[in-house]
Amino acid sequence: MFNEIKPKTYNDAVRLARCHELRKYVPAISEDELEKIFWFLSRDKGNSIIIADSTLSYNWPNGKTSEAVPVNTNGGISFTALKVSTTLFTAGTINANLGGDGFVASNNNNNNNG
Amino acid sequence: MNDFNFMIGFKPQDSGEVCLTALSEEAQVELYNRMHSEFEGSDLEEGLKGAWFAEFTPAYCTNCDNCGEKFFLLEKNGDVYSCVRGQGNPDFYYGNIYTDSVEDILSTAKTKIYLAHNRQGIEEECISCSHLHLCKTGCPFVKNVYQSPKSYTCLLQKQLYKDNDYGEAPENFLYCYMLKNHPDGAEKYYKPRVGPNSLPDLILRDPKLQAVYDPEAFVLSVDGEEYALRSQLLKTERDYIFIGKKSSIKIYIKKEAMDALSDYPVNNALYMMLLSGDTVVYGDEQREKQAHIMTHQIFKGVLESNESDKEGYYCADIGPLLALYGNKLSGTRSNNLFFTTTAMREYHYTKHKNNAYYHFNAMNLPFQNIELYYIDFEQEEE
Numbered sequence: 001m002f003n004e005i006k007p008k009t010y011n012d013a014v015r016l017a018r019c020h021e022l023r024k025y026v027p028a029i030s031e032d033e034l035e036k037i038f039w040f041l042s043r044d045k046g047n048s049i050i051i052a053d054s055t056l057s058y059n060w061p062n063g064k065t066s067e068a069v070p071v072n073t074n075g076g077i078s079f080t081a082l083k084v085s086t087t088l089f090t091a092g093t094i095n096a097n098l099g100g101d102g103f104v105a106s107n108n109n110n111n112n113n114g
Numbered sequence: 115m116n117d118f119n120f121m122i123g124f125k126p127q128d129s130g131e132v133c134l135t136a137l138s139e140e141a142q143v144e145l146y147n148r149m150h151s152e153f154e155g156s157d158l159e160e161g162l163k164g165a166w167f168a169e170f171t172p173a174y175c176t177n178c179d180n181c182g183e184k185f186f187l188l189e190k191n192g193d194v195y196s197c198v199r200g201q202g203n204p205d206f207y208y209g210n211i212y213t214d215s216v217e218d219i220l221s222t223a224k225t226k227i228y229l230a231h232n233r234q235g236i237e238e239e240c241i242s243c244s245h246l247h248l249c250k251t252g253c254p255f256v257k258n259v260y261q262s263p264k265s266y267t268c269l270l271q272k273q274l275y276k277d278n279d280y281g282e283a284p285e286n287f288l289y290c291y292m293l294k295n296h297p298d299g300a301e302k303y304y305k306p307r308v309g310p311n312s313l314p315d316l317i318l319r320d321p322k323l324q325a326v327y328d329p330e331a332f333v334l335s336v337d338g339e340e341y342a343l344r345s346q347l348l349k350t351e352r353d354y355i356f357i358g359k360k361s362s363i364k365i366y367i368k369k370e371a372m373d374a375l376s377d378y379p380v381n382n383a384l385y386m387m388l389l390s391g392d393t394v395v396y397g398d399e400q401r402e403k404q405a406h407i408m409t410h411q412i413f414k415g416v417l418e419s420n421e422s423d424k425e426g427y428y429c430a431d432i433g434p435l436l437a438l439y440g441n442k443l444s445g446t447r448s449n450n451l452f453f454t455t456t457a458m459r460e461y462h463y464t465k466h467k468n469n470a471y472y473h474f475n476a477m478n479l480p481f482q483n484i485e486l487y488y489i490d491f492e493q494e495e496e
């Protein structure tokens with residue numbers, strides 16, 4: 001089970017933290033899927049997973065997809081596409097439906113704070 | 115006679131089968147051109163310019179974003195497949211209407227077609243093709259037969275699209291298409307609207323703001339991975355870094371950035387702000403904001419004396435500095451690290467006072483940033 005994974009190394013701890021972060025974006029993702037993601041990312045530095053348009057895909061270092069499964073992306077932090085690998089965690093934030101310039105600031109940190 | 119349509123054959127998956135010989139792409143175009151020269155001006159012209167080649171027009175299944183969303187073949191036993199091409203093939207089997215829910219069948223269909231397209235990837239030639247919005251790289255079944263990322267009738271389709279006006283690609287088509295079908299890095303295809311007095315417009319009109327928002331001014335290196343930092347107000351994606359006590363973290367500052375907007379660059383400094391993911395409510399607005407943890411400045415003279423392994427950039431090792439504040443960072447909500455210079459920061463606030471549009475657009479901190487977590491775990495060799 002994902003919740004029972006105990007990191008043995010610093011890199012394990014980082015991968016685990018990335019999976020926990022992923023859950024904030026996709027709260028409906030199952031424990032089994034998270035565990036699978038954790039081990040898939042552990043297998044090769046170039047492996048990555050991408051979630052977009054309610055599809056989770058597992059990708060090899062050459063960018064080609066080995067497996068894709070449907071995923072429910074409702075209820076979490078809003079994103080367009082999410083990519084997680086051993087070295088990256090990137091969430092697309094464009095909201096093309098806004099009708100404006102499409103950019104979205106990531107946090108409340110206004111100027112009289114800075 | 116004008117109502118039938120052509121389907122171009124493709125080689126069978128099992129080479130042992132007896133099958134029609136597939137036409138080469140060149141032969142397909144030759145056939146198409148010959149038909150034009152033979153039938154233009156005759157009673158058959160209507161078919162030639164319409165139904166005969168309807169398979170390659172935008173409404174057809176082979177030219178959808180994802181045909182699994184709207185095209186299905188139902189067998190009498192309830193099995194659902196993609197189409198006659200995919201019938202009997204487990205990669206194109208979507209489920210059974212008597213045993214599976216409609217919702218499951220639909221999501222399986224969409225996912226299997228996504229996978230079929232992504233087993234082959236997408237070529238740069240297709241991404242830059244002006245007809246991508248019409249062809250969408252073709253039939254996913256045949257692409258897998260040919261192990262090719264592009265349509266087996268590419269040349270013919272290009273000719274057909276040149277001869278008929280199917281209209282331009284809609285706004286941001288490439289971004290939307292890539293996001294849906296090949297989402298890795300789709301953000302780079304996004305083209306923002308630059309409306310009057312929008313932030314991109316204000317930056318475009320003010321060379322000093324261009325210096326403040328320069329996407330190449332600050333590059334962060336974390337354990338060897340480089341991030342070109344962008345203003346959080348302009349970025350199209352959020353990068354998170356996960357750092358620990360022993361992480362190697364360097365900030366590179368473009369040399370021109372230290373001289374920009376400063377009358378006395380010797381007094382200019384790299385200006386870093388660390389904000390917690392945990393929030394506080396204060397000020398006249400009583401707005402919830404990220405709590406401030408640390409502000410740190412490194413003056414130009416110090417940066418000049420540091421060694422840099424990046425051409426055209428000064429370098430500062432900020433790993434030990436961030437480690438000092440590791441236990442102050444939020445463990446549950448992403449923390450924020452901003453970079454600018456004292457001169458750029460000053461210009462930003464001056465512009466804020468002078469231009470209401472800018473004030474409105476740059477309500478949140480506009481500086482280049484990255485989000486981070488601190489992992490409190492002893493580093494070991496893998």
